[in-house]
Amino acid sequence: MKREITSRASFSRRAVLIGAAQFGLFGAIATKLYNLQVVQHGKYATLAQANSISERLIAPERGIITDRFGVILAGNQQHWRALFMKAQCPDPEAVLDNFSKLVALSDDERARIDTDIADRPQYIPVLLKDFLQWPDMAAIEVNTPNLPGVIIEVGTSRIYPFGAALSHTVGYVGRPNRAEAKSDTVLALPGMRIGRAGAEAGQDQPLRGAPGFVQTETNVHGEVVREVASDGGTGGQTVTLSIDTGMQAMALQRLGALPGVAVVMDAQNGEILAMASNPGFDPSLFDKGVPTDVWKGWMADPSHPLQDRTISGLYAPGSTFKPTVALAALKSGSLTPDSYLTCTGSFTLGDHLFWCDNHVAHGTINLTTALQVSCDVFFYQVALGVGENNISAMAKQLGIGTDLQMDMPHASPGLVPTLDWARAHNIHWAPGNTVVQGIGQGYTQVTPVALATMMARVASGLAVGPHITRRVGGALQVGANAADWPALDVDDRHLALVRQGLFEVVNTPQGTAFAARLMLPNVQMAGKTGTAQVHNDSAAEKMKNFDAEKMAFLDRPNGLFVGFAPYDNPRYATAVIVEHGNWGAKSAAPIARDLLTYAVLNDPAGRDAPLGGQPTASISVPAIAATDVPANADNGTAVASTTTQTQ
Template identity: 55%
Template sequence: MKRERELRPVFSRRALLLGAAQVAGFGALGIRLYRMQVLQHGKYATLAKQNSVNERMLAPLRGVITDRTGLILAGNKQHWRALFMMIQAPDPEAVIDQFAHLIPLSPAERTRIARDIAGKPRYVPVLLKDYLDWSDMAKIEVNATALPGVFVDVGASRTYPLGDITSHTIGYVARPTQAQAQDNPVFALPGMRVGRAGVERARDDALRGNPGIVQTEVNAHGTVIRVLDRDNGTQGATVQLTLDAGLQRLAAEQLAGQAGAAVLLDATNGAILAMSSRPGFDPTYFDAGVPETVWKSWMTDPKRPLNDRATAGLYAPGSTFKPNVAMAALECGAITPSTTFYCPGYLKLGNHTFYCWRHQGHGTINVINALQQSCDVFFYHTALVAGIDRIAAMGRKLGLIGALPLDLPGVSHGFLPTRAWARQRKLLWTKGNTVIQGIGQGFTQVTPLGLATMTARIATGRAIGPHIANAVGEIVQSGRAPDDWPSLGFDIRNLAAVRQGMFDVVNTQLGTGYASRLTIPGVFMAGKTGTAQVHDLTQAQEKANYDDANLPWKFRPNAFFIAFAPADAPRYAAAVAVEHGNEGASVSAPIAQALITAALTRDLTPAPPGTIRNAPQAARSLVDHTAGPA
């Protein structure tokens, strides 16, 4: 008992000390908890939310491109894809290796993924695999714990319902460049595409739209548990074109198997109704990346399918250039509508003989008859009296050269030589040079679009400018009335003479385009044929009137035809070029006839802006609207 009494004070002191320590410890813990739960509640609530909720941007859905009736020419198709959030994976390389073990990745895909990982912020998703099927998605879901940061999402790819028929005009989209992605995080988003050619490039800003945001709940492994909120952003604007899909298809069909271009304008306001360049290409390849085998086939094709012949193809126009020469000479007073020159079938100049296509000659002939029968000798003389500088100036006035108000990239300005140009290059300009330019050969180079513009300006006497955008969103782009285009200031008598000559080309038996006259009762077409050499013939061959059809295909002349109709009240203007077609009268003229006939017999009233027609159904309906001419 004595021993117990001695220990009690000691035990009480120890208990007191232990109790005090416990009180102090719990007090400190309580203060810490109070600070965390009360004073710093907002801070830690945010951190906790960030540990369980993830936010990322979404690439916006690209706007659609339609024709004048609302038919979709460029749209979007949804598909499934696998994305990877690097920020949710401690070892990104290991995750990618595990993913590749489940779903094979090609060497090109591995290279792209490595480039994206190196160039993107960790909070921006990286595309692992596009176009997943159900079995691929099942593998990802089953192995979710082994693939932290990997998730399946819906994406969109670009579609072109008319395929290669509109490939050059509509253009295509592709992934942004590395520089674009570094400058703007939006460009780094999976599925983001930018326009690289055609309308896709010209209207890229409007078509691109604004990005959205998706909020997902993730677990400790970085696996997406559920989507909490999704804002898809704002889809890009709808761009409605002046193109008519039926006429575009018809132009492609008429050019089938050939290398060439066909352009049809509304001559009253410059709206492009059809602009076909053949052969074309499949623009959908550029969305995901062109396979090497496809690219090689394009590069080795002698008809060069990637070349846009309508807007960037430069050609010596042959006799379709003669209306320009005639207007230059008439307007400067070098000739009048009644001026005549004698054509014996050739023109001797120095020690060289320039032959007419008709070696027996046309006799005494004026400008109207010279256009009708395409007399070369008349235009040799006309070019000499007008001079090369006036011919070039008229070419600029008629839209053959210089910038056109066309809302497309890569449009060539064409070229017509001048004496100043020759002096700058230390070229001795001779009369022989001028003679050759007088029939659209030599240095002269123009585009089919330039020829169509020239034709529309001769038909109306106004500075008609081609354009292809009808409306962007709800904003109408091409509402100019015919009278809004400024007058070119030509003497009406000179215009009448050139128009009459072009009328006679098609509607009189001596005309070089008589076989392609319209068959619509009471409606007449005016036009001009053209054949341009691409291979120099020897003097002996020229003298013997050598048949170019005997040459290999690549050496045969290019064939051209320009036209407008109705001749008395012009509404449509066309230009057709067929490479190595040999004769414009037999090859290109029927194509222009078919296009103008179809246009004259159809209702071409544009649909209200924003109208969208279902592409597959509309494409089927085109069959009835694009039957050949009567």
């Protein structure tokens, strides 16, 4: 009984104490209520006066996108637009009729406006018309008394100073569709855009920013009497890409009129310095809506300008796949650094004959020589020895045939077949399939970014992942330092051996890319050429001594080159593909040489300011310069420049 009383007494004391504390907190709430409701009543009453205060959200300005040196790749251009606030208008139908007498509205536009007015909350204005011309503006201003609820304000639209040159990398924005506007009220604001491709889509959230608001007091007729409060909101963050615009411009210039791809990557951290996909398109058209004829033109164009070949173009890697096969064989032990295999110019498997390049017999050679002269027969045997599953596993480790987690949408993983894959697709896998896999033909398909990643990983020994976002809002992103990446699970001696073979490809007279060696003192490039057949002519396949120059353009093989430099201290990895360019050594290798020469001389990797302090982007960039973007220009000028832009 004594215990019960002690326990109860303790409880009672404590319960009273806890109760008192809770009473005290209730008291604090009551005090705060008194302060809000009685003391500050006047201030809040003004804010809430019946129907006299209306609030309107304002779209934040979209963040800009720059290259690594601060050159603007996506900016904002100002223009005038007319908005409508239903909260300030007693009769929307009449106002819209008056408005359409001043500014022509199509039936479609009128229908959209009516739906928007019915759908949107009070504080979200509805867009009537953007890109207003000066005469329209004047007409609206003069007729203000007949247009209660109509507001004219400065809006921004997206401008891409480099146009097609960076169209795939930077991407483009579009207007949110109705479902998107419903799911997120902020997207219903006039002027809000959603990134649809490239970095605009990959970094859409930080680029968007947070909306501001304006509270205005209006009289019974809906005329604005004064602004009560406003908050500009938070503009989107600046996104700094790892791209070096100068290098990108050079890549495009060197590709010229040929459809193709050039990727340059920082082998130590996976940052992409250039990713040119030729041809491109004008990304600014998407902001206003692409005209139908332009769209039809793009769709009909056999060179598919909208496709970003760098991340979604699928190519047979050809001989550029040989380093992967070699590493797979070295890892499995089926090939050793001292192994010698014999090439008689052809290889027989069952009743099938596989030719070496041009029927050349290379004799008895080891791995480095086989890479140097690009001997097919050597790799037929190596592939057969190591097997398709080991090749596929090594390819995935090097970044081929696997999802590389790119920070931009629509990237394809490519394909390196395995037995399981063949079974799943009802394909009978014969040893001959493994043989051609050894020289990167058959079912194997890679993206140029994956090839560049493979080269970067072989060059640095780090499992770097390709990415283009270097900074968001100034903050360096994870992955910008070599220490952010794990080491590759491949023996360093094997990597060194393959790198030596790739060195001999470029820097010995017998090497297939000797003509494309760097003309720089003390700096060498290493690399591998590739010439990948794109058509299925079995005769040409068997002969293997076709004269590519005489073939129809679309039947010609693709020219490929992967490489890295400097050989002693690998920093830059590249992959170049010239579609139907015939020999990789002649078409792709010289472009890679020029890009790596540029890279070595300007050394942009890891830098936020160009070497020597001068912007490198002045090299042969398209006509519109970054200075054309009116950051805070006088409104009149902005409208004028918009007019010229739309012509």
